[in-house]
Amino acid sequence: MWKRLDGLWIYAVAFIAFIYGPVLLMPLFSLNDSTFATFPLAGFTLRHYGEMFQNQSMMAAVLNSLKIAVIVSLLSTALAVPASLALTRYKLPGGGPIVGFMMLPLVIPSIVIAVALLVIILKFLGIQLSLWTVAAGHILICIPFSMTVLMARLEGFDPSLEEASRDLGCSGWTTFWRVTFPLAMPGVISSLLLGFIISFDEFVIAFFLTGTENTLPVYLYSQLRFPNKLPGTLALGTLILCGSAILVIIAEVIRKRGVQSGNPGDI
Amino acid sequence: MGFGLLAPALTIMVLMLLLPVMALVMLSFWSQSGFDIDRSFTLENYWKLIEPSDEPTVWFGIPFYLKYPIPVILMIKSLVMSLVATIAVIGLAYPMAYFVAFRVRGNKAFWIILLTIPFWTSYLLRVFSWKIVLGFNGAINSGLMYLGLIDAPLEFLLYNPTAVIITLAHSWVAFAVLPIYVSLEKIDRSLLEAAADLGDSRWQRFWRITLPLSAPGTIAASLLVFIPTVGDYVTPTLVGGPGGTMIGSLVQLLFLRQDNAPLGSAVSIAMMLVIAVLVALLLWAIGYRKMRARRS
Incomplete structure (x- = not known):
């Protein structure tokens, strides 16, 4: 069965080529010794990468994005852990609608979230736009992702382990730190990593809510209009793609290790 | 106890989602006068979206008797483009999900991760990578010219609705595989064996068992693609050009360029309502609730 070469196998390989193909042109052209992203390739070079590090405004944007992404991933995970615990361990009245409400940012177009936050920040609260307002917007969209990951994890292991700990005389707090949290750890780590990636790559909300300082995607977007900046943009894009891919692989591998869940939805 | 744990996250969500959306609704009932906002209640913004006129604006042969027809036309255009993209996505994703659910043995996790990476x-x-592929000086044009198949770059590749639809489909297709895969994976294999024992062919089994039982996941996947793509802003801006603009581009224009936040709010609210009503109608028409109840 595994080795059977049929239409479906060919389709699967073509599918993967389709979703990866266009993106892989970016690293290809970033190593090409030319200002244009065109065939035929002119020759191998690393100079676009070297030039990138000399670019002060780009490095500032990288730093801003890193700062925001770290804060966002820590805060959204810190908020999502107790919330997921509450929704999986207690029969809360109205639990279903609450989960539904908290998942809303997944289906609201991000431009609506962005303008809604823009309106309340500028017209109602009168706060200046800054990197902090971007971070606030990012926390909002990261919480549903963190909760999905954590709730799947918390539902995936046997609650009798926690009951045993309580029966043996541990307080709720001790049980949490010595039983629940270590078991939920893979979920926590992947929630941290995914939150980091979402925030680091997010463009629309950052574009609307940032003040004078750029995040990396906003900077990248401003560079896309200049054809002569293309190689630098490609080099930067390549590094971002590689970084995100590595983080996603780590997050997914950690999440799948350990307690096996019988639920195929927990992927 | 339970609510105490939930409170911090829920409070943040209420403060940062519910209140801003309510603020957006309020603003849509106010009006812009010069640089200031006139805070007296008015339906002017909504009226502007549907205000009739005697002079029709013809778009694709359809006359629109509206004074300011742009929002309505862009909304219809966005819905159609998203619908086409969604159909393409489901058509492409379903065989892939079927492959992972039924054909892959052992290392399913590998394929799932392979499909997850692009989404993240x-x-x-x-x-942007599609701009490199389809652009005037892009990979397809320069590649074809290098091979001597064309003499001049093909200009119809980029900056049109088709480019937007291709890009949208490409961006979301991997995301749609997962819900479909889950619903396929949950199908009790003994049902398929029973059908085979009773003499159903492979196609009959697919039409009578696999497809109906995977319908909830497929519908969920199509909504997860359709809803956010209607309001997408990045794709039309980067690869759409003037002809490929969508409703999200109008929202951006009204807020950041024309400085008419009240009208922009009205457009955003109207967009969300139209999407919500269409989705509710669709789910009602196909009896989604019953379908899910039957599944479990």
Whole structure:
């Protein structure tokens, strides 16, 4: 069965080529010794990468994005852990609608979230736009992702382990730190990593809510209009793609290790 | 106890989602006068979206008797473009999900991760990569010219609705595989064996068992693609050109360029309502609730 070469196998390989193909042109052209992203390739070079590090405004944007992404991933995970615990361990009245409400940012177009936050920040609260307002917007969209990951994890292991700990005389707090949290750890780590990636790559909300300082995607977007900046943009894009891919692989591998869940939805 | 744990996250969500959306609704009932906002209640913004006129604006042969027809036309255009993209996505994703659910043995996790990575990598960069593929000086044009198949770059590749639809489909297709895969994976294999024992052919089994039982996941996947793509802003801006603009581009224009936030709010609210009503109608028409109840 595994080795059977049929239409479906060919389709699967073509599918993967389709979703990866266009993106892989970016690293290809970033190593090409030319200002244009065109065939035929002119020759191998690393100079676009070297030039990138000399670019002060780009490095500032990288730093801003890193700062925001770290804060966002820590805060959204810190908020999502107790919330997921509450929704999986207690029969809360109205639990279903609450989960539904908290998942809303997944289906609201991000431009609506962005303008809604823009309106309340500028017209109602009168706060200046800054990197902090971007971070606030990012926390909002990261919480549903963190909760999905954590709730799947918390539902995936046997609650009798926690009951045993309580029966043996541990307080709720001790049980949490010595039983629940270590078991939920893979979920926590992947929630941290995914939150980091979402925030680091997010463009629309950052574009609307940032003040004078750029995040990396906003900077990248401003560079896309200049054809002569293309190689630098490609080099930067390549590094971002590689970084995100590595983080996603780590997050997914950690999440799948350990307690096996019988639920195929927990992927 | 339970509510105490939930409170911090829920409070943040209420403060940062519910209140801003309510503020957006309020603003849509106010009006812009010069640089200031006139805070007296008015339906002017909504009226502007549907205000009739005697002079029709003809778009694709359809006359629109509206004074300011742009929002309505862009809304219809966005819905159609998203619908086409969604159909393409489901058509492409379903066989892939079927493959992972039924054909892959052992290392399903490998395929799932392979399908997950693109979804998590920068949306901006994935869209931009299509600009490199389709552009005037792009990979297809320069490649074909290098091979001597064309003499001049093909200009119809980029900056049109088709480019937007291709890019949208490409950006979301991997995301749609997962819900479909889950519903396929949950199908009790003994049902398929029973059908085979009773003499059903492979196609009959697919039409009578696999497809109906995977319908809830497929519908969920199509909604997860359709809803956010209607309001997408990045793709039309980067690869759409003037002809490929969508309703999200109008929202951006009204807020950041024309400085008419009240009208922009009205457009955003109207967009969300139209999407919500269409989705509710669709789910009602196909009896989604019953379908899910039957499944479990």
